[in-house]
Amino acid sequence: MNTSKGLISERLVEFPTNCVGREGTQVWLLAYAGQVLKDECAYVPLGITTQLLFPADRFIGLDLTWEQHQKRYTELLDCVETDSAPRTNHLTAYELAAVDTGRPYLSISTITHPRLTRPLMMAPHLYGAFLIGITPVSFGGWHCTRRDLTEHGQAFYERVKQILPSTVLGLLTLFGMEPLVPLVLESDTDDA
Amino acid sequence: MRHEDSYDGFLNPSGECRISDEGERVWLFVRAPTDSVGAIVMEPYDMTSTDRTYDAECAAYEAFLNGLSYEEYRQEIEGIRSPLFVPNFTFQSDYGFFYEEMVSRPVLAVFLMGALEKRYHERVYTYDDLTDAGKAFYDFIRTLYPDSELYLATALET
Numbered sequence: 001m002n003t004s005k006g007l008i009s010e011r012l013v014e015f016p017t018n019c020v021g022r023e024g025t026q027v028w029l030l031a032y033a034g035q036v037l038k039d040e041c042a043y044v045p046l047g048i049t050t051q052l053l054f055p056a057d058r059f060i061g062l063d064l065t066w067e068q069h070q071k072r073y074t075e076l077l078d079c080v081e082t083d084s085a086p087r088t089n090h091l092t093a094y095e096l097a098a099v100d101t102g103r104p105y106l107s108i109s110t111i112t113h114p115r116l117t118r119p120l121m122m123a124p125h126l127y128g129a130f131l132i133g134i135t136p137v138s139f140g141g142w143h144c145t146r147r148d149l150t151e152h153g154q155a156f157y158e159r160v161k162q163i164l165p166s167t168v169l170g171l172l173t174l175f176g177m178e179p180l181v182p183l184v185l186e187s188d189t190d191d192a
Numbered sequence: 193m194r195h196e197d198s199y200d201g202f203l204n205p206s207g208e209c210r211i212s213d214e215g216e217r218v219w220l221f222v223r224a225p226t227d228s229v230g231a232i233v234m235e236p237y238d239m240t241s242t243d244r245t246y247d248a249e250c251a252a253y254e255a256f257l258n259g260l261s262y263e264e265y266r267q268e269i270e271g272i273r274s275p276l277f278v279p280n281f282t283f284q285s286d287y288g289f290f291y292e293e294m295v296s297r298p299v300l301a302v303f304l305m306g307a308l309e310k311r312y313h314e315r316v317y318t319y320d321d322l323t324d325a326g327k328a329f330y331d332f333i334r335t336l337y338p339d340s341e342l343y344l345a346t347a348l349e350t
Binding site for chain 1: 198199201202215217219220224225227228229230231232233234236237238278279281282283284285286291295297298300301302303304306307309329332335336337338339340347349
């Protein structure tokens with residue numbers, strides 16, 4: 001099934017055909033500042049990156065870390081079975097594996113959200129981010145890779161890659177159709 | 193072809209001399225047509241204004257110089273920016289305070305169009321200040337997200 005809620009005029013992502021749920025799925029193309037990924041002390045002009053924040057339980061996968069993430073997840077599950085489980089009050093094994101293998105592309109943020117109880121994950125050091133696919137269904141463990149981009153998607157990927165120096169692109173797959181975090185307006189607060 | 197170390201991206205500063213040594217950063221925001229989809233991001237640090245709100249913000253500043261109170265001026269600026277940016281009650285530090293920057297309403301895309309080490313404009317960057325390649329990219333993005341509104345936000349590195 002493919003839909004972008006009419007938000008995106010071109011189909012950029014080829015979603016699978018075997019949907020398994022109604023949770024929704026969205027795919028973001030992330031443009032990382034490659035110099036900072038290699039060396040966090042590298043000189044880049046101030047204020048030229050941004051970050052994307054989303055709750056850890058929305059995370060499905062990032063193509064750049066997928067293999068290590070799955071391997072680490074298996075290790076964590078094996079630990080559970082041998083009763084030497086690493087335990088955390090905050091993260092599931094899947095989320096913990098994502099964080100363990102996420103750097104420098106993903107990390108847990110110290111930023112919190114007043115309406116959310118789950119920790120926020122952060123994709124830091126971004127020149128930009130583009131929502132390139134969204135659909136009301138979900139697909140089990142599917143995550144988007146370059147192979148899942150349509151011809152238009154491949155062309156867009158290449159175009160973004162060439163704009164700024166050392167750009168590293170990632171494809172972030174998340175659960176849900178809704179905004180990555182709820183927007184809280186002053187009128188929604190007790191102080192309003 | 194851009195130089196490997198060049199961050200100017202799609203910016204095309206006019207031939208006139210620079211006006212200061214403050215750097216300039218220009219971000220493209222694609223405002224979602226609805227608040228029910230997208231990402232919320234921080235306003236660019238030390239943002240001057242956006243191409244769509246600059247004139248109204250200048251008029252508010254003029255009114256401030258002519259006697260509008262600071263509080264009224266601040267509220268006016270908030271109102272002008274409110275289609276894209278709102279005061280931050282969304283992102284909180286783990287110490288419990290809200291960061292001072294405004295945050296965006298949900299956006300479908302945000303992208304650094306370029307950064308310069310000097311400041312060349314008194315005003316903010318507009319579509320006309322982009323290179324031909326920059327205009328082509330902007331036009332493509334506008335076509336890709338047909339029901340969204342595009343903003344170019346200029347920020348200074350002070």
